[in-house]
Amino acid sequence: MKKVLLLISPKSRRGAESITLASEHLQTLGYSIINDPNQESTDPNGLIIKYAKEISYVIVGGGDGSVNKVLPSLVKAQVPLVVIPLGTANNLARHYNLSYDIAEALRVIEFGVNMKIDLGLVNNIYFVNVVGLGLSTYVNTRVPATLKKYLGAFAFVLTAFYLSTKIRPFRLNILADGKSYTRRSWQISVCNGRHYGNGLTVKHDASLLDGKLHALSTEVAKWWQGFFLIPALISGRYKKDHDVSLFEAETIELTTRRILKIDVDGDIQTRTPATFKVHRSALLLRIPESEGSNL
Template sequence: MGKTTMRRALLIVNPHARNGRGYGADIRSALEHGGLQLVERSPQDDETISDVILGERDCDLVIVGGGDGSLNAAARGLMETGLPLAILPLGTANDFARTVGIPADPVEAARRIASYEARPPIDLGEVNGHLYFNVASIGFSAELAQQLSSAAKKKWGKLGYAIVAARILMRSELFTAYLEHDGMTEKIRTLQVSVGNGKFYGGGMAVEKDATVDDGKLDFYSLEVDHWWKLLRLLPSLRRGTHSKWDDVRAFPTTEVIVRTKKPRAVNTDGELSTWTPAHFRLLRKAIQVYMPDPTARP
């Protein structure tokens, strides 16, 4: 995106994101200096971020200021309009921004948007018709999302995740799930099932160490520890994305998997509760374009 070319950029900032109120003159100036004509909109009443995008199809790109939940809310609008996405990381975890190598500082991210290219389209995950960028989970992470309120995330950030996670973990129990994938059916006992499209989730955990958002696969894993305290020894591997080496972890790449449970269980997509089991996960190849650094610069 050259600085001499004025482009109409739809700018949507989520004021409820942890750092949403931090958006101000510095960020606006950086974007305009980069050659962008800003069209600033926020969802009104019952509008969603996707509704706003669908109403501004004549823009050249969409800039979303918020966290992973805000990006998730924009996914449908981006898919339907074909508009490329640029990101201002204003949320609690900003896992997708980290996955694609966007700076954590919002002002620096705004400065760099002008120098990024809209790369070849990235993949998205989908579960029961709900899109996601990073990871969808059933079990422990979904219960965490249920109990960690927006107010707590905004006030405490990653510390809030850790406090609530520890409390839930100590009372978590295994549940039975049935997997259908790649021509086979499996019965498992698990603490959590996760299906990743990106690399990072949950404030810095890694689904799989080599995962990218354009690798043409979903990364499945199941935590099959029989006592919660055994998960503590797995934590370093979960952060590095090397947990598939452990006997207590079932992991495999796929493009489609169905997870059934005896009773309906919530599904967490990008930190938001979106649907329930049975959960039909599938990969959507080359779904949307994103302004981001060269893939070789990814962490």
């Protein structure tokens, strides 16, 4: 019988219910599920490497942070990843129109195609969507867990609005493919692909296949002026009078006057100075057949 590794934390929002629904559907598709008795306390990368030769797919139920945690082993093992979007932002799912319905999301096993997508690296840490520096770092460390549980993405919006009045912009040195820039920024987001944050678009035509990182620096004079940028930040289309800088490069180096924390796919994992690179065709992802035909 064909086997899969199912990684959904029972402690996450909708976790226990999602495990039951996913397990039932996988069994109807003829797959047996590998259950590790120590899954909750074991590094999921260790589980993937342990079972890599036995399984057809690694199925991750969660948000972008859950996917981020298993990137090192997926790059090494090259086992196809199936994503069940159960998180808050779900930017990878948004990029390929993955269904939020569990049974529908698992249909890619039967009717999907495998696609090798790019990953980013920051200080040798993999990321699939975005690395943030500035406001996003404060938000990700201070959004209340209870608010996130009940309000989802809106919890981040409320927290960002509150913190915008409390923080100050920082001076940033950027080296993008050898070209040097200095900026005074409230937030810089370095993206692999198109989507980041909660419904934001770094650049309307960015993709997970273009071999580029897209860095967006927000440089308004006053914090409240950032609200006028919201339509552009959602569409990924900017005008000359917008107080932003957009950089496209294969390698980017960021330095700051004082050391600042950096969030990687939503979790604080490193700090400045930071070196970014693209790892081309690094992750084997299972996507809907309709999405594969559009590439």
